[in-house]
Amino acid sequence: MTSHTDADLLALAAKLAEEAAELIRTIRARGFKTLTKSDASPVTEADHAAEALILKGLRAAVPDIPVIAEEEVAAGLQASATPAYWLVDPLDGTREFAAGRDDFTVNIGLVRNGRAYLGAMALPAYHQLYTGGIGQPAQRKDPTGTHTIHVRTPPAEGLSVLASRHYADDPRLASYLGARRVASIGNIGSAVKFARVAEGAVDLYPRLGPTMEWDTAAPHAIVEAAGGQITLLDGSPLVYGKADWKNPPFVCTGAL
Known part of the structure; x- marks a missing residue:
């Protein structure tokens, strides 16, 4: 790339995310094996193939911006934060993907x-692409076209809440929601939950279990571009560049 404008960088990320999504759909259609990593989490051929595609594209186009990617870190690659860097999760929601469900993301x-x-x-299974960031509009591209998205003001009947499928029975959720007026609670996997907040389909996503920075960086930028926010439970900002890349519990909100 001869230009490093934010619009160019976002277009590059969008292009690579779509190419990785197509690769993941191809692998899913022909079948794959699921393995277990040292931390007991699952990994598939699709994770590795999508990451390889994304890393090649980013490093060729903008070699001056380092890339921190989930599977490289899992393989033992040591990296530390710099003033600017990419965070890549090539297949967020591998459990969902391996189980034949549709809620997984790039x-x-x-x-x-x-x-x-x-x-x-x-979102490969939905043929959707979400983009956004500081100074960039929040948008959803799907088979019908490209649409500007925005969080919604909660309806009078109460909040629509999405929570993790993996932590569906976590008693901390009821404690966190407390006396809030809640109309519905759903449980799905992966970063799809951020997309549904950003486009105004739901109002609240509390994440009370562990996540990593590559799980949240892309959707975080999109949610904020759509008018929402992601904060720690005490209201302080979720920041990046932590030594172990681990996030504390946080909450993703629309126009609350």
Whole structure:
């Protein structure tokens, strides 16, 4: 790339997310094996193939911006935060993917000075692509076209809440929701939950279990571009560049 404008970087991330999504759909259609990593989490051929595609594209186009990617870190690659870097989760929601469900994503986020700055997130099974960031509009591209998205004001009947499928029985959720007026609670996997907040389909996503920075950077930028926010439970910002890449519990909200 001869230009490093934010629009160019976001377009690059979007292109690679869509290409990775197509590759994941191809692998899913022909079948794959699921293995277990040292941390007991699942990994598939699709995770590795999508990551290889994304890393090649990012490093060829913008070699001056480092890339931190989930499977490289899992394989033992040591990396540390710099003023600007990419965070890549090539297949967020591997459990969902391996189980034949549709809620999994491709996440490519750019961090600047500890803040989620730009993000592209593909939802392969839905043929959707979400993009946005600081100074960039929040948009959803799908088979019907490209649409500007925005969080919604909760309806009078109460909040629509999405929570993790993996932590569906977590008693901390009821404690966190407390006396809030809640109309519905759903449980799905992966970063799809962020997309549904960003486009105004639901109002609240509390994440009380562990996540990693590559899980959240891309959707974080998109949610904020759509008018929402992601904060820690005490209201302080979720920041990036932590030594172990681990996020504390947080909450993703629309126009609350």
